[in-house]
Amino acid sequence: MRHAVSSAPTVLLLSTTLDLGYLVEPMRDALPGADVRLWPDADPDSVEMAICWRPPAGVLAGMPRLRLIHSIGAGIDHITADPDLPDRPLCRMIDGAMAAGIREYVLWSVLYFHRDFDVAARQRAQRLWRARAPVPAGEWTVGVLGLGAIGLGVAAALRDLGYRVRGWSRSPKQVDGVECFAGPEGLVPCIEACDVVVSILPLTADTRRLFDREVLSRLRPGAAFVNVGRGEQLVLDDLLGLLDEGHLRGAVLDVFEVEPLPPDHAAWAHPAVVVTPHMASRTDRRDIARQAAENYRRAVGGQPLIGRVERERGY
Structure with missing residues (x-):
């Protein structure tokens, strides 16, 4: 009734x-x-x-x-x-304003690794003055996972800054200047050549715990991971393990399976992890x-x- x-x-x-x-x-x-x-x-x-x-x-x-x-x-x-x-x-x-906020956050995260701000942060703690020659954006590959309205805007912004951009989505898409992959079979081919991988995926049955050790280990050595999607997509302990082993360079994480992130969680103190309080956009x-x-x-x-x-x- x-x-x-x-x-x-x-x-x-x-x-x-x-x-x-x-x-x-x-x-x-x-x-x-x-x-x-x-x-x-x-x-x-x-x-x-x-x-x-x-x-x-x-x-x-x-x-x-x-x-x-x-x-x-x-x-x-x-x-x-x-x-x-x-x-x-x-x-x-x-x-639209939320999309702009996420775009800004992702651009900062990519630049954080591309321009060696993570390296400078560690050197600062050691009082080291040591600069490396910058790598042109055109020699860096960024993977954008999730090509909905927000992901498309992120991919376009990175492309316009000169990065080589790869995109992955559930169903096939075509985006000017972006190499696109789709479906479960397209995930590893998309991410394995990336210097930074950014997840903007929604949380679904298919994306829950998607980024486990098996998938993250397929990133090239020295790659970084950025998550502004959902914390439940990432097996955080697997990520921390690959960082400790030196396979991955670092991570910027804005979302977590438990929020707020517990004060005693190892991610807070990890030198290769930037933790932010779900602030990419509001x-x-x-x-x-x-x-x-x-x-x-x-x-x-x-x-x-x-x-x-x-x-x-x-x-």
Whole structure:
């Protein structure tokens, strides 16, 4: 039985890891009349839209009037991990500013290794003044794994800086100036000649724990790894082992399987690892509110939703 839509819907902000209070006022501005509440301060029977980041398992299933589930970011795996997730439309953020932030972060990460900033950081600790001749960008190969809208922008930016760029995606794509690979059989051929490999992949059943020792060892000796996709894609202990053995040069990691990364984790102190606190990009609160409000109106009107997720694909 379909419930009538309220002219003043109840919108619930819920997360087990973040205080989403910063979204209350923007949501009230974007959806006038809405009753915007922070979990658990809401009657589950009244909630029509849930805006989430790592919501508590099982809670969404207890909302019979729920019409729409909305992520505050581009990722939705933190929502779909709920085994009791109800069959309601699920949307992720589509945000040009977020894409720009990730592009900037990746460009910095590639330059960090290409221009030997990692070497300079280690030499600084030893008070060593020793510079190496720079290698032209055209002699460096960067692999971009994930050629969605964000990955395509990253690949194009690296290409325009003169790097040799390789791209890998689930299905075949053609990108000007980028050597493209696709499918499971294309992953190793893509990464094995790269100086830096960057993951911008979504988390799916196929990408979970994808970067284990077997795959990472196929990177050329001295290569570096950058992860701005999802922490669950990387077997971190395998990466640290290959760094300790000298097979890999270094890593820049912005996402982790457990966040925040525990203070006693070995990655914090590893000299070849840069740990950042999931900061590659963050969507402006007003943009989250505007898209969520627009999607609510579209859901009410039976119109196509912005950023609607195909659950069977995982993005």
